[in-house]
Amino acid sequence: MRSHRPAQPLSLPRTLLSVYYAYMVEYRAELLFWMLSGTFPLILMGIWAEAAQGGQFSLDSSTLVRYFLAVFLVRQFTVVWVIWEFEKEVVQGKLSPLLLQPMDPVWRHFAGHAGERLARLPLALGLVLLFGLLYPDAIALPGLAQLGLGLLAAASAFCLRFLMQYTFAMLAFWTERASAVEQFWFLFYTFLSGMIAPLELYPDAVQAVVVWTPFPYLIYFPARLLAGFPLELGATLFQGFSVMLGWGLLFWLVNRWLWRQGLRQYSGMGA
Amino acid sequence: MGRYWQVLRLFWATAIAAELEYRINFVIAAFTSLGGLAGSLFGLFLFYRDGYQFQGWSWAEALVVLGVFTLLQGVAATFLIPNLNRIVDQVQQGTLDFVLLKPISSQFWLSTRTLSPWGIPDMAFGLGVIAYAGSELNLGLGAYGAALPPLLLGIVSLYSLWFMLGATSIWFVKIYNVTEVLRGLLEAGRFPMVAYPAAYRVFFTFVIPVAFLTTVPAELMLNRAGSGWLLATLGLALVLLQVSRWFWRFALRYYTSASS
Numbered sequence: 327m328r329s330h331r332p333a334q335p336l337s338l339p340r341t342l343l344s345v346y347y348a349y350m351v352e353y354r355a356e357l358l359f360w361m362l363s364g365t366f367p368l369i370l371m372g373i374w375a376e377a378a379q380g381g382q383f384s385l386d387s388s389t390l391v392r393y394f395l396a397v398f399l400v401r402q403f404t405v406v407w408v409i410w411e412f413e414k415e416v417v418q419g420k421l422s423p424l425l426l427q428p429m430d431p432v433w434r435h436f437a438g439h440a441g442e443r444l445a446r447l448p449l450a451l452g453l454v455l456l457f458g459l460l461y462p463d464a465i466a467l468p469g470l471a472q473l474g475l476g477l478l479a480a481a482s483a484f485c486l487r488f489l490m491q492y493t494f495a496m497l498a499f500w501t502e503r504a505s506a507v508e509q510f511w512f513l514f515y516t517f518l519s520g521m522i523a524p525l526e527l528y529p530d531a532v533q534a535v536v537v538w539t540p541f542p543y544l545i546y547f548p549a550r551l552l553a554g555f556p557l558e559l560g561a562t563l564f565q566g567f568s569v570m571l572g573w574g575l576l577f578w579l580v581n582r583w584l585w586r587q588g589l590r591q592y593s594g595m596g597a
Numbered sequence: 598m599g600r601y602w603q604v605l606r607l608f609w610a611t612a613i614a615a616e617l618e619y620r621i622n623f624v625i626a627a628f629t630s631l632g633g634l635a636g637s638l639f640g641l642f643l644f645y646r647d648g649y650q651f652q653g654w655s656w657a658e659a660l661v662v663l664g665v666f667t668l669l670q671g672v673a674a675t676f677l678i679p680n681l682n683r684i685v686d687q688v689q690q691g692t693l694d695f696v697l698l699k700p701i702s703s704q705f706w707l708s709t710r711t712l713s714p715w716g717i718p719d720m721a722f723g724l725g726v727i728a729y730a731g732s733e734l735n736l737g738l739g740a741y742g743a744a745l746p747p748l749l750l751g752i753v754s755l756y757s758l759w760f761m762l763g764a765t766s767i768w769f770v771k772i773y774n775v776t777e778v779l780r781g782l783l784e785a786g787r788f789p790m791v792a793y794p795a796a797y798r799v800f801f802t803f804v805i806p807v808a809f810l811t812t813v814p815a816e817l818m819l820n821r822a823g824s825g826w827l828l829a830t831l832g833l834a835l836v837l838l839q840v841s842r843w844f845w846r847f848a849l850r851y852y853t854s855a856s857s
Contacts, residue, residue, distance in 0.1 A: 365778075381644075383647065506629075517639055522640045
């Protein structure tokens with residue numbers, strides 16, 4: 327197979343990415359609607375901003391606005407739908423031709439998601455700026471180091487969420503409704519990830535438990551970095567990235583094991 | 598009119614027979630609703646745990662709003678979503694032709710063709726939350742009776758909005774996710790309107806009338822809103838319903854069927 331190796335070391339990922347980017351830009355109207363359907367953090371932003379003016383919460387109004395704008399961005403940046411596509415491929419037997427290619431089929435999905443991010447980003451930033459006009463006090467860029475760390479955390483969160491959902495997707499080899507598992511998981515994600523409020527406002531007991539689950543690292547951790555919360559360097563950062571890495575490894579192992587078992591189970595429906 | 602009832606009975610009997618094939622789905626839906634309810638309660642609790650409260654809404658009163666929201670979510674999942682999301686399919690595949698040829702109102706056909714019992718757990722939990730909050734507040738039967746008309750009118754308004762959005766697929770064809778945008782915005786109905794800043798309140802009263810779906814019925818149930826609000830709800834529902842009918846007739850003029 328030597329002679330078939332790509333000419334440049336990175337030409338395969340580059341090609342995949344540009345193909346899927348072009349594909350996503352083609353459907354930009356649909357993309358806009360997908361983005362607008364993720365307005366949940368912006369709705370909560372309004373309530374928390376109002377609540378913080380009236381009550382004694384440990385965070386003030388403009389901090390909360392900044393936090394929720396960051397949540398919105400992180401959420402846009404980490405949307406994953408691989409399970410629905412994979413489920414369809416398995417149920418309809420479309421996975422079979424992909425298995426013949428000298429590339430793990432996951433990379434197509436991954437490139438699709440990554441390409442969509444690039445197409446979505448300008449839209450999402452535009453909406454954040456619009457809300458910035460509504461709450462001008464809240465807009466403040468974090469320091470460069472924190473911005474970099476925040477982006478790194480957001481990218482890791484996306485990878486972890488993709489990996490988790492792709493692991494659940496493996497169940498499609500055995501059942502036709504693997505996405506039901508994801509829907510149930512999504513509830514925990516919604517309420518424990520910090521999407522409805524920063525973790526500081528959760529009861530202590532809940533906080534203590536939740537920091538060991540993967541959920542807060544998918545939203546809260548990158549969002550607070552991007553929102554420029556005061557940072558207890560070291561401990562928090564180390565804990566954040568290492569918990570993510572731990573869960574990532576665990577899911578990766580389970581994923582590869584299920585993939586091998588599943589392929590044995592897979593009979594290529596409709597083929 | 599009698600014919601429509603008969604057709605409706607047939608539609609729903611066949612839909613239920615089909616759904617009963619997938620009983621395990623129903624169990625999953627029930628678990629998911631239970632989890633969703635726990636999450637909603639937790640989300641509301643975060644505001645109330647330190648003694649803060651939405652202006653003029655005690656914990657039990659805010660629960661009424663959440664109960665109405667959960668109930669509406671169930672109604673939408675049972676009656677609205679399975680039908681209205683299918684309009685897009687019909688337009689895309691050109692099968693709308695067959696619907697238009699039938700000797701009954703096409704809007705009626707499209708809006709009632711099927712139903713899915715998936716929303717029933719949500720409806721049950723919603724009613725449960727309302728009943729719990731009602732007993733905390735010592736509400737009498739009259740209060741529940743007062744809540745019923747605005748609730749039904751709210752459902753009519755919600756239906757009309759959803760149907761109009763679905764009908765825009767005549768022009769845009771592939772818009773599965775327009776209804777997702779509406780669903781996202783409806784999330785605002787979890788909390789009483791006073792909890793929002795002024796700009797949000799204007800938006801959710803006049804642009805997307807979420808206020809009339811959950812807050813107003815709850816206020817009427819708690820006997821804190823005058824009958825003017827009931828009239829406003831009635832007016833809104835009637836206007837939106839009539840507009841949705843006009844809009845559908847208008848949209849059909851642009852329908853050119855698939856592959857033509």
